[in-house]
Amino acid sequence: MQPRRLTPRPAHVYLFGTCLVDLFVPQAGVDAVRLLEREGLVVHFPPAQSCCGQPAYTSGNPDEARAVARAQLALFEHDWPIVVPSGSCAGMMREHWPKLFDDEPATQARARAVGERVHELAQFLVEVLHVDYSQADASPVTVGLHTSCSARREMGTRAHGVALLAALPGVSLETHANESECCGFGGVFSLKHADISGAMVRDKVAALEGVAPCFVTADCGCLLNITHAAQHRQRALAGEHIATFIMRRLEAGA
Amino acid sequence: MSGARERILARLRAANAQAAGTPPDVAAYYGARAAALGASPREVRVARLCECLRASRADVIVSPRGEWTAAAVAALRRRGVGRLAHALDPAARALVAALPPDIDAIAFRDPIERWKREIFEHCDAGFTPAAAGVAATGALLLNHGRDLPRTLSLVPPVSLILVDENDIFDDLHSAASAQRWAHDMPTNRVLVSGPSKTADIQQTLAYGAHGPRELVVIVVTGGEGAA
Amino acid sequence: MSTHPVEFVSPTQFRARVDEALHDGGLRENFRSAMQFLRDKRASQFPDADEMEGLRDVGEAVRKHALAHLPALLEKLEAQLRARGVHVHWAETPDEACAIVHGIATAAGARRVIKGKSMVSEEVELNHFLEARGIECLESDMGEYIVQLAGERPSHIVMPAIHKTRRDIAELFAEKIPDSTYTEDVDALIRTGRNVLRDRFMQADIGVSGVNFAVAETGTLWLVENEGNGRLTTTVPDIHIAMMGIEKVVDTLEHAIPLASLLPRSATGQATTTYFNLITGPRRDGEQDGPREMHVVLLDNGRTQAYADEQLRATLQCIRCGACMNHCPVYARVGGHAYGTTYPGPIGQILSPHLLGLEASRDLPTASSLCGACAEVCPVRIPIPDLLIRLRNEANRQPDDGAAQRLIGQGASFSVGQRLVWRFWSGIYASPARYRLLRWAATRLRVFTPRAQLGWTQHRTPLRPARRSLHDLMRERRQAK
Numbered sequence: 001m002q003p004r005r006l007t008p009r010p011a012h013v014y015l016f017g018t019c020l021v022d023l024f025v026p027q028a029g030v031d032a033v034r035l036l037e038r039e040g041l042v043v044h045f046p047p048a049q050s051c052c053g054q055p056a057y058t059s060g061n062p063d064e065a066r067a068v069a070r071a072q073l074a075l076f077e078h079d080w081p082i083v084v085p086s087g088s089c090a091g092m093m094r095e096h097w098p099k100l101f102d103d104e105p106a107t108q109a110r111a112r113a114v115g116e117r118v119h120e121l122a123q124f125l126v127e128v129l130h131v132d133y134s135q136a137d138a139s140p141v142t143v144g145l146h147t148s149c150s151a152r153r154e155m156g157t158r159a160h161g162v163a164l165l166a167a168l169p170g171v172s173l174e175t176h177a178n179e180s181e182c183c184g185f186g187g188v189f190s191l192k193h194a195d196i197s198g199a200m201v202r203d204k205v206a207a208l209e210g211v212a213p214c215f216v217t218a219d220c221g222c223l224l225n226i227t228h229a230a231q232h233r234q235r236a237l238a239g240e241h242i243a244t245f246i247m248r249r250l251e252a253g254a
Numbered sequence: 255m256s257g258a259r260e261r262i263l264a265r266l267r268a269a270n271a272q273a274a275g276t277p278p279d280v281a282a283y284y285g286a287r288a289a290a291l292g293a294s295p296r297e298v299r300v301a302r303l304c305e306c307l308r309a310s311r312a313d314v315i316v317s318p319r320g321e322w323t324a325a326a327v328a329a330l331r332r333r334g335v336g337r338l339a340h341a342l343d344p345a346a347r348a349l350v351a352a353l354p355p356d357i358d359a360i361a362f363r364d365p366i367e368r369w370k371r372e373i374f375e376h377c378d379a380g381f382t383p384a385a386a387g388v389a390a391t392g393a394l395l396l397n398h399g400r401d402l403p404r405t406l407s408l409v410p411p412v413s414l415i416l417v418d419e420n421d422i423f424d425d426l427h428s429a430a431s432a433q434r435w436a437h438d439m440p441t442n443r444v445l446v447s448g449p450s451k452t453a454d455i456q457q458t459l460a461y462g463a464h465g466p467r468e469l470v471v472i473v474v475t476g477g478e479g480a481a
Numbered sequence: 482m483s484t485h486p487v488e489f490v491s492p493t494q495f496r497a498r499v500d501e502a503l504h505d506g507g508l509r510e511n512f513r514s515a516m517q518f519l520r521d522k523r524a525s526q527f528p529d530a531d532e533m534e535g536l537r538d539v540g541e542a543v544r545k546h547a548l549a550h551l552p553a554l555l556e557k558l559e560a561q562l563r564a565r566g567v568h569v570h571w572a573e574t575p576d577e578a579c580a581i582v583h584g585i586a587t588a589a590g591a592r593r594v595i596k597g598k599s600m601v602s603e604e605v606e607l608n609h610f611l612e613a614r615g616i617e618c619l620e621s622d623m624g625e626y627i628v629q630l631a632g633e634r635p636s637h638i639v640m641p642a643i644h645k646t647r648r649d650i651a652e653l654f655a656e657k658i659p660d661s662t663y664t665e666d667v668d669a670l671i672r673t674g675r676n677v678l679r680d681r682f683m684q685a686d687i688g689v690s691g692v693n694f695a696v697a698e699t700g701t702l703w704l705v706e707n708e709g710n711g712r713l714t715t716t717v718p719d720i721h722i723a724m725m726g727i728e729k730v731v732d733t734l735e736h737a738i739p740l741a742s743l744l745p746r747s748a749t750g751q752a753t754t755t756y757f758n759l760i761t762g763p764r765r766d767g768e769q770d771g772p773r774e775m776h777v778v779l780l781d782n783g784r785t786q787a788y789a790d791e792q793l794r795a796t797l798q799c800i801r802c803g804a805c806m807n808h809c810p811v812y813a814r815v816g817g818h819a820y821g822t823t824y825p826g827p828i829g830q831i832l833s834p835h836l837l838g839l840e841a842s843r844d845l846p847t848a849s850s851l852c853g854a855c856a857e858v859c860p861v862r863i864p865i866p867d868l869l870i871r872l873r874n875e876a877n878r879q880p881d882d883g884a885a886q887r888l889i890g891q892g893a894s895f896s897v898g899q900r901l902v903w904r905f906w907s908g909i910y911a912s913p914a915r916y917r918l919l920r921w922a923a924t925r926l927r928v929f930t931p932r933a934q935l936g937w938t939q940h941r942t943p944l945r946p947a948r949r950s951l952h953d954l955m956r957e958r959r960q961a962k
Contacts, residue, residue, distance in 0.1 A: 019910070022951040023923055024944060029951035033958070045955045048913035056903055058851055060873025060894075064907035071911040149852035178517075182810045186850025193848050194936025199503050199814045200850070201940060228941035258781075259571035262727065265785040266552040271794065278542035280735045283535060306752065366770035370717075374683050391753035403769040408712050427738050436734040439699045439761040441771055442716070447753050450709035452671060454624035454640060456511075456647045457518050460671040463623055464678065465709020465756070 009128060012042045014082040016072070016118075018089040019051035020220040021241075028220060028241035032085040032121050035243055038250070039129045043083075046075040054092040057100070059188040066100045073097075073110055081128070082118045085243055087151020087219040090120040095154050120151055122160035122218045122242060131167060137252035138169035143245070144208040145173055146226065148219030149182045161218055161242060168249050174211035178203070185225035201229040205237055214238040216245045284427040291424075299389040299422045300473060306392020310448030311461060312469040319477045323352035326381075326414060329470045330357055333412055335378040341402050345383040345416050362403050373409050380406035380466075381414045384446075386429045387422035387473075391447060394471065395429065398442035407446065413466035415446065419475045491821045492833060495844040498819040508644060512816045515643050519807040522750025523858065539739045541862040544798035547731045551788065554697040554730045555779065561700025565762030568776040575605035578780050582607060582689065582722055585776055586616055589720055591686035595678075597714035598622040598706065599691030600638055600801060601724040601780055604823040604836065607689065619685075621678050621710040623671065630657050636817030638824060639748045639803040644816050678710070688714035688772065692725035693744065693800070694737040695777075702777070703737050704758040705744055707751075715760055721772035723760075727779050728788075728797035734759075740800055743860035748802040783835035783889070790886050792871055796831050798861045803828075805855035805865060811848055820845065827855035831868040839876050839890025846872035847894075920950045 013036055017029040033043045049072060057065035072093075076082055084090040094115040101108035125131045145165060147158040158180075165173045184190065184200025204226055208215045213236060217223050223239050230237040294302075304314045317325040326349055330338060337358045340346040350359040360377060362369055373380075382402065386395040394415050398404035407413045423429035426445075430436070435443070450465030461467050502508055527533040547554060559569045572578035578601075586594065594616055596602060608618040608629070620629040624641035628634060631653055635641030642650070647665050654673055655663040661673050690711060694703040702723050704711045715721045731737050745751040764771035787796045806812040806826025817825035822833040822842070830845040846869045855865040877899070878884065880892030909915045923930075923946040930945045937944065949957075 017951045017955075023920065023946045026947045026949060026951035026954050030954050030958075033955070045951075047952060047956070050910040050913070050916045053910070056907060058870060058873075059903075060846075060870060060875075060877040061903045061907075062874055064903045067907040067911040071913075149850070149854070153853040153857060180854075182850045182852035182854070184810070184850055186852065189847065189850045191936040193499070193811075194939045195503055196499060196811055196814060196848065197850065197936070198940030199509075200810050203814075224944060225941065228937075228944065231942040232938075232940055256571075258573045258577060262571055262573060262779075262781045262785060263552050263555065265781075266555070266727075266788055269785075269789045269794070271549050271551065271788070271791070276542060278539055278546050278736060280539060280543065280739055283539045283739065287532070287535075310755070362769055364769060366717075370683060374679065393753055393757070398771075400765070400767045404712070404716050405770045408709060408716060426741065427735070430734065430738060436699055439701055439734075439759065441760070441762050441765055441768065443759040443761070444712065445753070445757040445759075446755065448755050450707070451755055452623045452708045453749070454622070454627065454642055455650050455667045455670055456645070457515055457640075457643075458647065458667040460667050462675065463671055463708035463710070464621065464675060464682075464713055 010041065010081055012044060012078065012080045014076050014080055015043050015045050016049055016052070016082050016084045016089070016093070017045065018084060018086045018220065020224065021085055024224060025220050025241055028085055028243050031241065031243035031247040032083065034247055035121075035125060036083065039131065044080070049075055052089045052092040053100075054089060055187050057092065057096060058186070062100060069097050069100055069111070070107065073107070073114055076114055076117070080117070081124065082114070083121055083124050084118060085121040085218065085241065086221070087120050087148040087155055087157055088221055090118050091150040091154035093118045120155045120157050120160070120218065122164055123155060123157050126160045126163045131164070133164075133167040133246065133250065134169060135253050136168050136246070136249040139252070140170045140172070142172050142174055142212045144176050144212045144215035146183060146204070146208065146215055146217040146222055148217065148222045151219055152180065157218065161216070164242060164246060165216070168246065171249070176207040176211045178207055183222045183225050185221045187221065190225060198229070201225055202233070205230045205233065205235055209235060209237045214240065216240050216242040218242045280427070281431070284425065288424065288428065294389070294424055296419060296422070299424060300419050300475070302389040303387045303392055303422050304473065306389070307448065307469075307471055310392060312392075312448050312471050314471045314473065316473045316475060319474050322416065322472050322474045323349050326416070326472055327352055327354060327357070329414065329472070330379060330412075333379070333468065335412060337377050337379075338414075339373055339377040339380040339406050339410055341382075341406060343383055343401055346381055349381055362406065366403065366405060373405055377410040379412035379414055380408075380410040381416070382407040384415050384417040385421065386433060387417045388426050388429050388445065389422055390425040393426070393445040393447040396444045396446060397440045398444060399440035404442045404444065407444070408465055411462065411466055412468045412470060413446070413449070414470045414472070416472045416474065419473055492837065492842045492845055494821055495819060495848065498821060499815045502815040502819045507646075508816055509814060511644055511646060512813050515640070516807050516813040519750065523747060523804060523807065524750075526746035526750045526752060536739055536743060537860055537862055540743045540800075540860050541798065543731060543736045543740060544800070544861045547736070548728065548788070548794055548797055550732065551728070551730065554732055555727060557697040558695055558700060558730050561697065562762075562777055565700050566775070567700065567762055568774075570776060570778045572778055573781045575780075575782055578605045578724065578778050578782075579607055579610035581778050582724075583611060583614055583616070585720065585722060586611070586687055589686060589774070591720065592616060593681070593685045594618045594687045594689055595681055595685035595714055595718060596620050596625070597688065597690035597704070597711040598625055599689060599724050600823060601691055601726055602689055603635060604782065605724075605780065607724075619678070619681050621682070621714060623674055623708060626674055626678065627653065630654075634818070636825065637803060637806060638801055644818065682713045682717050685718040687720045687722060688718040689722045689724065690714050692723050692729050692777075694740055695725055695730045696734050696737055697730050698733040700761055701734065702760045703741065704760065705741065705754050705756075706758070707755040709756060712756055712758055715758060716771055719772055720774045720776070721763065722776045722778065724778045724780065727781055727784055744800050744802050747804040747858065747860040783837075786888060787832070787835040793835075793868065795863050796835070796868060798863050799828050799832070800861060801828075802860055804858040804860065808854040808858050810850070810852060810854065827865045828863075831863075831865055831872065834872050834888065834890065839872070839888055839893040841890070843876050843890070843893040846876060917952075920952055924948060924950050924953065
């Protein structure tokens, strides 16, 4: 995690929805937009966007990752922040896009410039927008929080998830056992080493279940992994993207 | 196998690795830390050394200079030591002179081949003077060589080590630089921080794995010069 | 590449061993609690994050510096060792390393070897080599001794018997050690081990040890240990043979100091170990004890391959603390034996491909969720996840693509089918039009989503696209405004 200069509060932002949110959890993307608009920002959603390229990058297919990343690089022509509602994708864009273009200095410079504008949603809400959720629904609820490993390590965002939950009246966060441990998703890892991944997510489900009936996360890969594993084991544990959770609390408080 | 040597070195050279990043400045790192923490007074260093050693299950006795041999004898007595192995350094001579008749002193001046069985099977304790103490980690420096067989602090079940409060440094780096270790390496320089131990059985600590089960440390205080 | 006739284990059986390990509830529990214990201990040693980061910076700089000057430092080390009467040997392969040790033993007429802890000797399977030639080779580190007695191999590089419970060891000792009675008392078990090994130390002709840091400036071997078996191994027998990988060298004695602080704190959460041994040559004239003859064996075994590549070279920064495995969620679940390599866990996953080739080790680089816990704790900041990705790239390449630096086993995971899948994938995601078509199909035809989705549905309910994609919902929002 590098120290980064704090962006002043902008008037416009881009939303990079990510492929998983797009197809599987679109509500999280919509709620992210609504949270940003609630702060008075104009949110731009470049319709040509698809994926950050992470699946190919982490599975050892750099050419394909490069092709997909390259297609995204042209989408953010204005100098606005790019907000991403998924920590690992944000980490891919910030930390790894530049590495893909070692042999193309001009593109690498562009990738670096774009990467520097990338913010994980929770971080952006806390550090740039300094959100105030004191008017949200105050009915008491206990939740767990899962932070994606890449978000925690590459973007330093665990603190932002904690801060957002703390800003919501009535919400109490319970820390689960081995909180910092990976849920076992890891993209293609969950397919290639299904049993190891399965053992990891089983432990994660049990740990989260141990503290609360529901959990929130700012990463859609982890969200799908944990919730679908819980369903598979017929557990009642429910998971929600943090943007959707916040939005529900705000609406209920209105 | 000189062919192997040439081939390995040739492969390494072919990589053409050149100094990447900043060269390490270890002295600057420790210097900056020392400056930030401030030089600690001797009493603090002594206290820290004792605390760390005790945390490692050593028996630490702080003794005024004139009384250390008596303190050592008392410590040996408490453990029922009947035979004490030692070298011929001045501190050992002083201790031997103070030994009561029921503790035998066994001086080792010959090659180990002549006393291997004796020290393995018939010595209850060994005495060794330390050349320095490291407060931060509670370690004692033993410079084994011509005047100090390494076996003395290794084979008998009780190791008795003497350290002078004037030889205690804040950390390993300050000890090594002040004493210019790199300029004169004895064959066997050992840092000891407690009795021998292992946690190889289900992370349960057990003492006396292979080396001494007990470490007795005498820190001599007061006055200047050798003990 | 090992050409030993007998290979005890191999990473080629990784998947089968993982399956076994995951179904062994007791084993999982042992590892889980042991890893938790080691993680907590390490954390207690680094209460001050700034101090830790500063020290890691220095440690990394020291190791990078040593690697940048490796050929010159090895020559300097060799010259310093020779000046102190130490014999220096170079080995390219495990067989060569074993043959060197065997040659020394034969020349001295030695029959009994006692070993301190040495991962390099495990790597070259020295025990097996010598025993096949009638030379007894006994491990003296308690963990190694336990593992040897059980006919197994270490499951952890710092705590070799971490997979065993107290009860396992109690049963093992009662069965294998003559005249011992069954006890689960740890002190009593250690006493038994000590008594057996004491005699062997006295009788051994040769002591074989590893090396933690080899100081080029002074020709000093720095050994880190708690038990005192390292001291005995390097002191009592007439001949001391130290085995080390060529990467273990550091420039100056001062450079070893931060590493000697990082190593025990990262490995076992100790401020320091009981003993640091700084060995500079054999017994000199007038000294009463210590070995009369001393040898150092410098082993390559694939390290020069890692060295040849600027990125992969970082693999050789490792100081073998094991913190990466202690913090690895995969290692904690499958245990060290599953990997089938001398070095298990994350460091083993990035090192073994150079030692054994990517063909044999192809399942290792992918066996990681890339969570980054390893890199976060690595005392010398090896970017392990980046190196895992790099090795995945190398395994996926065409075997014969004319790469300048071809890794042994390059292309081990290459398949035309996989290639086409990824081409197809990028063809969709790099093209807005094709991606639009995919979205349309996935959302409108969602009822046809397959129920079985490769490995995903082994442990999870199937993924099913939403009714409307985010793109659809955003378009509707725009139109509504």
